[in-house]
Amino acid sequence: MTEKLGVLLVDVPEPSMWEYTYVELDEDRGIFSVEDTVAVGVVSQFGFKCTQEEAQKYPQFRWVALEELK
Structure with a gap:
């Protein structure tokens, strides 16, 4: 079984233009x-x-699976 890949997102304060x-x-x-x-x-x-x-090495970021990105 292969593990899911995801990306690291940065939580920024609202309002954000991005x-x-x-x-x-x-x-x-x-x-x-x-x-x-x-x-x-x-x-x-x-x-x-x-x-x-692998994302656990970067606790300052939020990991999101690629298929969960909207």
Whole structure:
């Protein structure tokens, strides 16, 4: 059985002009950044993907399974 992949979201105070604030990894440089978007497809494509178990290393972020993104 394969584990579900998800992305790390950042909870920001309301009001926010963005629907999603997420963690992105620049694999070429090995640098994480926080990005904003209103498009779920952008989060699915560019968000740092990890399992729920791996996400426990980053308790400051909220893990959401890819299929649960709306």
